[in-house]
Amino acid sequence: MWIPIQLNEHSAEPLYHQIEVQLRALIVSGQMPEGTLLPSIRELAQQTKCSVITIRRVYQDLENEGLLRTRQGTGTFVASVDDEARDRQRRSAVLEAMESAADAGLRGHFSDEELLAMLREVLRRKRELTGEAQIPSGEGS
Amino acid sequence: MNDAAIAISGLVQRRANFELGPIELVIPRGYVTAVVGPNGSGKSSLFRLLLDLAKPDKGRIELLGERVGSGEDTALKARIGYVPEQSIDIEDGLRGSQKADFVRQWYPNWDVNLYQELLRRFEVDPALKLGKMSKGMRRKFDLALAIAHQPELLLLDEPSSGLDPIAWKMMIEVLHRYMDRNGRTIVMASHIIDEVKRLADYIVFVVQGKVLGMYEKDALLDGWQALYVDSGGGAAMDWTRMPGFLSATVSRGTTYKVVTADAPEAERWLAAEEANVRLISKQKLELDEILLFHIEQARGVL
Numbered sequence: 146m147w148i149p150i151q152l153n154e155h156s157a158e159p160l161y162h163q164i165e166v167q168l169r170a171l172i173v174s175g176q177m178p179e180g181t182l183l184p185s186i187r188e189l190a191q192q193t194k195c196s197v198i199t200i201r202r203v204y205q206d207l208e209n210e211g212l213l214r215t216r217q218g219t220g221t222f223v224a225s226v227d228d229e230a231r232d233r234q235r236r237s238a239v240l241e242a243m244e245s246a247a248d249a250g251l252r253g254h255f256s257d258e259e260l261l262a263m264l265r266e267v268l269r270r271k272r273e274l275t276g277e278a279q280i281p282s283g284e285g286s
Numbered sequence: 287m288n289d290a291a292i293a294i295s296g297l298v299q300r301r302a303n304f305e306l307g308p309i310e311l312v313i314p315r316g317y318v319t320a321v322v323g324p325n326g327s328g329k330s331s332l333f334r335l336l337l338d339l340a341k342p343d344k345g346r347i348e349l350l351g352e353r354v355g356s357g358e359d360t361a362l363k364a365r366i367g368y369v370p371e372q373s374i375d376i377e378d379g380l381r382g383s384q385k386a387d388f389v390r391q392w393y394p395n396w397d398v399n400l401y402q403e404l405l406r407r408f409e410v411d412p413a414l415k416l417g418k419m420s421k422g423m424r425r426k427f428d429l430a431l432a433i434a435h436q437p438e439l440l441l442l443d444e445p446s447s448g449l450d451p452i453a454w455k456m457m458i459e460v461l462h463r464y465m466d467r468n469g470r471t472i473v474m475a476s477h478i479i480d481e482v483k484r485l486a487d488y489i490v491f492v493v494q495g496k497v498l499g500m501y502e503k504d505a506l507l508d509g510w511q512a513l514y515v516d517s518g519g520g521a522a523m524d525w526t527r528m529p530g531f532l533s534a535t536v537s538r539g540t541t542y543k544v545v546t547a548d549a550p551e552a553e554r555w556l557a558a559e560e561a562n563v564r565l566i567s568k569q570k571l572e573l574d575e576i577l578l579f580h581i582e583q584a585r586g587v588l
Contacts, residue, residue: 155551157568159508163332170429191462199316252566 148177148184152193161199165206172212172223173234181223182215183263290348291315291439291471297345298378299335300420306331306495307345313488315350318465318472320486320503328495329475330371333443337368351440358501358542364393367432371475373424378417385414386434393435401434407456421448429457433464442474446481479573483507491577493584510571510579511549514581514586516541518562528552532534534577541566543578 150167152160171177183189186204190197204221212234214224222278226234250260290312305340306328313319319379321329334340336347338355345353352362377385389432390396405412408426416424425448432440440461446454458481464470476482482503489506491498509530517523518542525534530548537543546552556565572580 155570157511157552157570160504161508185466187462187465191484194484198487198502219322261569 382412
């Protein structure tokens with residue numbers, strides 16, 4: 146089974162971390178619903194050109210978070226994700242992206258106002274592109 | 287079941303112009319381990335010692351839990367597949383099919399269907415004499431022979447030498463499929479960086495007859511980074527205190543390129559340093575650059 150994980154070999158981000166973030170996003174977003182059978186550790190290692198040690202670590206971490214469960218002899222499956230966990234995960238994925246954006250901003254010596262203006266500009270463009278209306282502040286779920 | 291596919295201790299082989307060892311090395315079962323090093327570093331000598339094709343002056347080798355060199359080893363060798371670096375010239379006059387007929391007698395687990403399928407996938411004509419096969423075809427034939435008896439341990443010495451890119455891809459696929467069954471082990475010597483990246487779980491560096499370290503591949507590639515750090519022009523930094531420090535050079539002005547083998551710790555160390563020291567960017571090293579560091583280190587030490 147193939148799952149849409151794209152690694153950036155040149156990113157300084159550790160490989161296990163890149164895989165973990167993307168796999169978590171696939172599960173939390175519901176793209177991989179409860180009960181989905183994941184590829185074997187060796188299969189995913191081959192697909193991502195990572196070692197089986199890395200993939201085992203990712204499965205272990207996500208199992209500890211309650212997102213995956215392994216049934217002896219049958220394989221690793223997506224576990225049920227409750228709403229609270231989903232919300233927490235949804236938030237942490239965005240926060241992580243924002244942290245790296247903030248890092249880039251601070252490196253370039255931008256002020257908070259400039260950075261916020263950039264974020265607003267990007268949001269406006271993206272929403273225009275997808276035709277999505279702006280969500281008024283304070284009403285986000 | 288023993289967890290080591292290969293266990294080597296105190297291994298020394300002395301030759302007039304070359305000394306291998308002393309080597310201490312344990313290669314785990316169930317993984318792909320790449321032995322990486324420059325030409326003449328002793329990789330092929332090591333493989334020959336593993337198979338009892340050469341005798342060590344000292345030390346002990348165990349393959350799949352059995353001691354090598356203790357006499358009758360037909361049963362042990364039936365569990366191993368080996369592709370040597372060079373094909374054997376004296377077989378040039380044999381047809382592929384003749385060699386296969388000879389080889390299969392020694393392997394109770396010989397799987398004729400797997401053998402036929404591998405020949406088909408590799409597009410090898412077994413009716414040809416071995417000496418008339420192209421280098422690539424002969425390599426593929428050797429590989430098919432080494433896998434057809436479903437060995438637990440596959441020893442490959444430069445498996446892709448002579449293969450064109452299509453055959454190379456096919457080989458990677460075949461080796462991936464070989465590993466699908468639990469408990470199987472590949473140990474391969476290679477200096478093709480892409481091949482090591484695609485196949486290996488562990489990497490062993492061998493330089494000038496010595497093992498310089500065994501690493502989990504991704505941890506190695508994640509850990510070794512060049513950090514570009516602006517020292518802020520303050521007091522001279524003692525970069526050697528950085529965790530995993532390997533080298534430091536001036537990149538431009540007050541910016542240094544510092545290479546570390548432990549990037550996460552090095553970053554933490556930098557963050558705890560004075561405020562005017564700033565990490566500008568970081569870059570993972572390529573496997574060949576990491577190998578080069580090991581070679582230079584070995585030369586410095588020896």
